Amino acid sequence: MQKHIVVIGAGPAGLESSANLSNLGFRVTLVEKEEVTGGHLNKWHALFPSLASGKHTIEAIVKGLNPGIKIQTATKVTGIEAVNDYFTVSGHNGWQEKADAVVLTTGFQLFDSHRKEEYGYGIYENVITSADLEKQFASGKEFVNRQGKKPERVGFVHCVGSRDEKVNNLHCSKVCCITAVKQAIEVKQMIPEADVFCFYMDLRMFGRHYEELYKQAQEKYNIQFIRGRLSESTEDKDGNIIVKVEDTLLGKPLRIKVGLLVLMAGMEFPPATKALTNMLGLKNVSDGFIQPLDEVLHSNLTEIPGVFIAGTCSGPKSVSDTMADARSAALAVAEYLK
Amino acid sequence: MEKKVKNFGYSVTRDRQIDFDANNHDVGKIVALAEPTLHLCISCGTCSATCTASQFTEFSLRQVILLVRRGETKGLLKEVSKCMLCGKCQLVCPRNVSTRNLIIQISRALCNHEVSGSAMLKP
Amino acid sequence: MKLEGKRLIWQEYQKEIADDHYFYARSCIRQTFFPGAEAVFVKIMKDELGKDIHDEQHHTSCTGIGYHADVVPFDTTMTVIARQFALMTEAGYENYAASCVTSFGLYTEVLETWHHFPEKEAQVREFLYKATGREFNKPKNLAHASDIVYKFRHQIAAKAKYKLIDKNTGEPLKVVEHIGCHYSKMFPHKGIGGAEYPYVLSGMIEAWGGEVIDYPERRHCCGFGFRQYIVQANRGFSLSCSKKKFDSMEPYQPDMIITNCPGCPMFLDRWQYALSEMEGKTYGKNNNGIPVFTYEEVAGMIMGYDPWKIGLQLHQVSAEPLLDKIGIPYDPLSKFKGKNGEDLGIPETPNYLKFYAD
Numbered sequence A: 001m002q003k004h005i006v007v008i009g010a011g012p013a014g015l016e017s018s019a020n021l022s023n024l025g026f027r028v029t030l031v032e033k034e035e036v037t038g039g040h041l042n043k044w045h046a047l048f049p050s051l052a053s054g055k056h057t058i059e060a061i062v063k064g065l066n067p068g069i070k071i072q073t074a075t076k077v078t079g080i081e082a083v084n085d086y087f088t089v090s091g092h093n094g095w096q097e098k099a100d101a102v103v104l105t106t107g108f109q110l111f112d113s114h115r116k117e118e119y120g121y122g123i124y125e126n127v128i129t130s131a132d133l134e135k136q137f138a139s140g141k142e143f144v145n146r147q148g149k150k151p152e153r154v155g156f157v158h159c160v161g162s163r164d165e166k167v168n169n170l171h172c173s174k175v176c177c178i179t180a181v182k183q184a185i186e187v188k189q190m191i192p193e194a195d196v197f198c199f200y201m202d203l204r205m206f207g208r209h210y211e212e213l214y215k216q217a218q219e220k221y222n223i224q225f226i227r228g229r230l231s232e233s234t235e236d237k238d239g240n241i242i243v244k245v246e247d248t249l250l251g252k253p254l255r256i257k258v259g260l261l262v263l264m265a266g267m268e269f270p271p272a273t274k275a276l277t278n279m280l281g282l283k284n285v286s287d288g289f290i291q292p293l294d295e296v297l298h299s300n301l302t303e304i305p306g307v308f309i310a311g312t313c314s315g316p317k318s319v320s321d322t323m324a325d326a327r328s329a330a331l332a333v334a335e336y337l338k
Numbered sequence B: 001m002e003k004k005v006k007n008f009g010y011s012v013t014r015d016r017q018i019d020f021d022a023n024n025h026d027v028g029k030i031v032a033l034a035e036p037t038l039h040l041c042i043s044c045g046t047c048s049a050t051c052t053a054s055q056f057t058e059f060s061l062r063q064v065i066l067l068v069r070r071g072e073t074k075g076l077l078k079e080v081s082k083c084m085l086c087g088k089c090q091l092v093c094p095r096n097v098s099t100r101n102l103i104i105q106i107s108r109a110l111c112n113h114e115v116s117g118s119a120m121l122k123p
Numbered sequence C: 001m002k003l004e005g006k007r008l009i010w011q012e013y014q015k016e017i018a019d020d021h022y023f024y025a026r027s028c029i030r031q032t033f034f035p036g037a038e039a040v041f042v043k044i045m046k047d048e049l050g051k052d053i054h055d056e057q058h059h060t061s062c063t064g065i066g067y068h069a070d071v072v073p074f075d076t077t078m079t080v081i082a083r084q085f086a087l088m089t090e091a092g093y094e095n096y097a098a099s100c101v102t103s104f105g106l107y108t109e110v111l112e113t114w115h116h117f118p119e120k121e122a123q124v125r126e127f128l129y130k131a132t133g134r135e136f137n138k139p140k141n142l143a144h145a146s147d148i149v150y151k152f153r154h155q156i157a158a159k160a161k162y163k164l165i166d167k168n169t170g171e172p173l174k175v176v177e178h179i180g181c182h183y184s185k186m187f188p189h190k191g192i193g194g195a196e197y198p199y200v201l202s203g204m205i206e207a208w209g210g211e212v213i214d215y216p217e218r219r220h221c222c223g224f225g226f227r228q229y230i231v232q233a234n235r236g237f238s239l240s241c242s243k244k245k246f247d248s249m250e251p252y253q254p255d256m257i258i259t260n261c262p263g264c265p266m267f268l269d270r271w272q273y274a275l276s277e278m279e280g281k282t283y284g285k286n287n288n289g290i291p292v293f294t295y296e297e298v299a300g301m302i303m304g305y306d307p308w309k310i311g312l313q314l315h316q317v318s319a320e321p322l323l324d325k326i327g328i329p330y331d332p333l334s335k336f337k338g339k340n341g342e343d344l345g346i347p348e349t350p351n352y353l354k355f356y357a358d
Helices: A012-023 A039-043 A054-063 A130-139 A176-190 A210-219 A271-280 A319-337 B026-034 B036-040 B046-050 B052-056 B061-070 B076-080 B088-092 B099-116 C003-012 C036-048 C064-068 C074-090 C101-116 C118-132 C145-151 C153-159 C200-207 C232-252 C263-279 C295-303 C320-326
Strands: A004-008 A027-031 A070-072 A077-083 A086-091 A096-099 A101-104 A127-129 A153-160 A195-200 A224-227 A232-235 A241-247 A252-258 A260-265 A307-309 C022-025 C053-055 C095-098 C141-144 C174-178 C211-213 C256-259 C292-294
Touching: A004 A012, A004 A086, A004 A096, A012 A027, A012 A039, A012 A054, A012 A101, A012 A319, A027 A096, A039 A054, A039 A130, A054 A130, A077 A271, A086 A101, A101 A271, A101 A319, A127 A130, A130 A176, A130 A260, A153 A176, A153 A241, A153 A252, A176 A195, A176 A210, A176 A260, A210 B036, A224 A241, A241 A260, A307 A319, B026 B036, B026 B061, B026 B099, B036 B061, B046 B052, B046 B061, B046 B088, B061 B076, B061 B099, B076 B099, B088 B099, C022 C036, C022 C074, C036 C053, C036 C145, C036 C153, C036 C295, C064 C074, C064 C101, C074 C095, C074 C101, C074 C118, C095 C101, C095 C145, C101 C118, C101 C141, C141 C145, C145 C153, C145 C200, C145 C295, C153 C200, C153 C295, C174 C200, C174 C232, C200 C211, C200 C256, C200 C295, C232 C263, C256 C263, C256 C295, C263 C292, C292 C295, C295 C320
Parallel strands: A004 A027, A004 A101, A027 A070, A101 A307, A127 A260, A153 A195, A153 A260, A195 A224, C022 C053, C022 C095, C095 C141, C174 C211, C174 C256, C256 C292
Antiparallel strands: A077 A086, A086 A096, A232 A241, A241 A252
């Protein structure tokens, strides 16, 4: 009999795992809590380092889906139970399926920047997040701040909700550094006369072509990188944002006014997924993300046979890393069901 | 009329904070135009580690570049004059910053700024 | 600025404040800095709100100044504070109300220390018993006096004769609120509104008709800081901290500054004089300064208490222009009269800061 796999979460990891599993001859049900598939990528205008369109990327992934895959949207998974040699997966709306294997591709949630109270997100109108900026880019509208003015200066704050034990997140979210560089360049392309600043602790340009993009940001776009973590932001009379940071390479505090401040919100493990992993008895390590059976040898396996992981539910990843991880998870499932 | 000043035994302390908005950024702009590799510096410090002057004085090209970028140019001309233009820094720079010319351009812009109040080069 | 954003944060930082029966511990320095403030608090609590408040005669300093200036060790501080709690227990009270922000911070610090290290509490109980024969209960409720005024701000507004409104234009006065660092920077959850956007004074200003100003250096310390102030040669540091704040708030043309700390109003007030004498600079219109008040004085002002009875003549920056703006009457001739009408003489006139003496 054809084996059945339930994949939970239809972002890039879930879509790509499902496509591969279906191509390998399995029956696949892809369940998604939202009305549409695509996850965070739906809201992301352009991807680093190539500036490929988020929308086109999702469309290309969806195009690869075999028509045999059953896509169950608007269904929030509320129960997973291991029964003998199969799993019963059930949703909030009464949906239920039996599965021979389950792939968790539940992804991340964006750090809620309100929690960094001192940065003023939700209070000062010209403090926005990287996700808000992508929405603004995607809207195709003229690039203006909340006063309807072209900002003369734009600041990017790295590591918001990442590498910060004050918000209980010790981990690096990996993608924010390169996203800031990408978005800084996009801002400069829209407003060439603007001065753009990145406030960073370390620049982690780990991926291929990332360092090149960083160099381009400096050389071609004159984006300034100031090494220091933002301590606070406030608003002046005209709605500009005044930021305080230490220029750690000069060893002096620095004060600068920007017309728009962008917070590079990091990745967190979503509490809703935590409920599922608790139900399964899966280990989350101190950073909250799901711990694979072995980080080097079995990165898609969990300690429960038949439960697999792919994408950012096991830690922050770029889209390309997520895609590779999704394909590798499909192979791991095939191996298990052989 | 001269203002009466009381002696309190203390006075207003100089603010250490770099006030980016209040600083003059002319020197930085002129230098970047004259030597665009200024933009490429990543503050790694290789230049100052190898610099002869840095071994015996407070001179640091890494810091000079940052000070120019932040508009903190007061007293910088004296700093820059410590460079002996040996060119060792240029050999080691991983980003191919043209450090010798950069020093020359910084000195020139600072001199112009000091003499004429503007960093603009006279034709 | 989106006020809803602040309101969301304020919701997260609320705390329980006792409704009645307070054991009141005064501040070491406030009675000499702004002598009317504490008296106004006691009067409003008793006479206007009908609350039971025990104004203890025998309590001492909490040691806060010495503790923060590194001359009193923490074990001594904890034992002195244990004695204050013993006085509260002996007087039959459970709700401790501290007049001083640093004391409030220190009491919180001590209670937190005992919570996490019960052996410390046991040791302090032993110290206190050996030294004085006293025993104590920990307060059921610990509040700063500004928390209490915040709690009853609407009742005070209902009884007030005046509002923080320009009587000529009907516009709300522009008010800077300044919170003492030790109020909530050490324990954000112990302060109304938290540490980044404290609401304790903003709530009073709103309730009393004024408009709160949020200026870039709002969170900056006034510069008092004990250590740097105590040594004369270091006072420039303290002065410069206040100057940073004045320079930052000046473009908003504030009508007044309200504070909830013993040190802040003293320094924000006196440094305006020092800065004017050093640099000829004043921060208000027509060589006036920006008047600085404690929240109790402001409560007394809007209640319609005689400005000279609540000690406003002891401010270096004159209160008169503000009193005129609100429409609070005062007798210029009795500004420097003593309790029984005796003439106390007129203080030395500043060179730059405007001074009102008749």
